[in-house]
Amino acid sequence: MLHTVGEILVTLGLIVLLFVFYQVYVTDLFSAGKQADATHALDDQWSNPRADHFAVSEGQGIAKMYIPALGADYHFTIVQGTSAGDLAIGPGHYVHTAMPGEPGNFAVAGHRVGQGAPFNDIDLIQPCDAIVVETANSWFVYRMLPERGQAATWTATHGSDPMCRGVAPLGGTTALEYADTTGQEIVSPKDSDVLAAVPHHPESALPGGQQIALMTLTTCNPKFSASQRLIVHAVLVRQSAKDPTHPNQTPPELKELD
Numbered sequence: 001m002l003h004t005v006g007e008i009l010v011t012l013g014l015i016v017l018l019f020v021f022y023q024v025y026v027t028d029l030f031s032a033g034k035q036a037d038a039t040h041a042l043d044d045q046w047s048n049p050r051a052d053h054f055a056v057s058e059g060q061g062i063a064k065m066y067i068p069a070l071g072a073d074y075h076f077t078i079v080q081g082t083s084a085g086d087l088a089i090g091p092g093h094y095v096h097t098a099m100p101g102e103p104g105n106f107a108v109a110g111h112r113v114g115q116g117a118p119f120n121d122i123d124l125i126q127p128c129d130a131i132v133v134e135t136a137n138s139w140f141v142y143r144m145l146p147e148r149g150q151a152a153t154w155t156a157t158h159g160s161d162p163m164c165r166g167v168a169p170l171g172g173t174t175a176l177e178y179a180d181t182t183g184q185e186i187v188s189p190k191d192s193d194v195l196a197a198v199p200h201h202p203e204s205a206l207p208g209g210q211q212i213a214l215m216t217l218t219t220c221n222p223k224f225s226a227s228q229r230l231i232v233h234a235v236l237v238r239q240s241a242k243d244p245t246h247p248n249q250t251p252p253e254l255k256e257l258d
Contacts, residue, residue, distance in 0.1 A: 031116035034089040039064070039077040046136045059086050062093055062135075063100050065108070067122075068256045069129040076118045078133075082109045091118050091217075094195055100133045101140045101239055103211040104197040112219045112230075119219035122232050127183050128164040130253040131215055131234050137242050139251045142215040142234035143167045145183040163256065166237030170212065177201050178212060185231045186221055194218065194231050212236075 042061035058081030066075045082092040091110040098104035110119035125131075125144050133140040143166065146154050151169035158164040171179025180200040187194055195218075196202035197211050213236035221230035243249055 028114060028116055031088055031090070031114075035077060035116055038079055038089050042077055056080060058083065058095070059089060064134040065091060066132040066134070066254055067125065067129070068132070068254055069125060070121055072254075072257055076110075076116075078108055087111055088115050090116060097195055097216075098197065098213070100135055100215075101138065101213060101236065103208050103213050105195060105199060105214045105216050106133075107195045107216040107218065109218045112221070113223050119217060119230075120223075122217055122219060123184070123221075123230055125184075125232055128158065128161060128167050130163070130256055131217075132251060132253050133215070139240050139242065140236060141238040141251060141253050143237050144232060144234045145170065145181065147184055148182040167235060170235070175212065177204050177206060181214070181233050183233055185233075187229050187231055189226065189229055191229070194229075194233075199233060 038059075038061045042064070045061075059079055061077040062080050063078045064075060065078050068074070076090045078091045078093055079086050079089050080093050080095060082094055086092040087109060091108045093099075094107040094109065097107040100106055110122075111117055112119050112122075127144050127146045127150065129144050131142040131144070133142065143163070145167065146158070146169045150157070151171075154169055158167070170181050171177075177198045181198075185194070193200045193202050194216060196204070197208075198204040198206055199214070199216065215234045215236070217232040217234075219230050220226045221228040238251075238253075240251065
């Protein structure tokens with residue numbers, strides 16, 4: 001009897017190991033191919049000069065994202081949509097949120113384990129770290145906001161840092177509704193308010209022209225669990241048009257490696 005139970009336990013253990021191997025490694029390989037295809041299609045779309053055009057079909061690329069603090073090779077094509085199929089390709093744009101550079105909240109979801117794991121290390125992003133978004137004709141530089149509790153000492157500790165130019169705790173006298181928007185937070189999966197144009201305030205009546213241009217990254221937390229959501233909020237600090245006479249020119253923020 002004990003021998004039989006032992007064999008069953010061993011078999012179950014092997015099944016679990018195979019499942020983990022599939023989730024972590026095999027799905028990464030599949031996603032890498034899908035991500036490459038999405039990037040190639042986006043490059044083809046961008047090859048003809050025109051105004052920024054964001055594809056509306058889910059699963060198609062709309063922009064490219066770079067996070068220099070996570071390495072010189074960190075770059076992903078962001079696709080439209082956040083369905084399981086979309087996120088198997090790469091980071092997915094929440095379709096009801098703002099587009100890159102627009103006032104409001106440009107929100108993007110990504111897997112932390114398996115499926116390419118584009119957001120595996122976003123917990124390592126620090127205040128003022130750059131998140132660079134590339135579109136057909138423009139570059140948008142977002143930087144992570146201060147974390148909760150840093151407001152009182154922000155000027156003294158970060159005020160003279162060139163990387164923090166344009167970054168400050170939100171919620172001043174002209175933007176009280178943004179007081180709850182900090183660089184990083186952990187919320188319940190049911191807390192979709194973090195995706196609102198004014199995070200945590202979906203009922204806000206703040207006119208679009210007065211909304212701050214934000215970028216929000218969401219992923220599961222902790223790793224190998226979906227019990228929580230890890231959220232990173234960043235603010236747009238700079239945007240620039242691409243120079244068609246220098247197609248290989250990139251913004252200096254891409255060289256801000258840790």
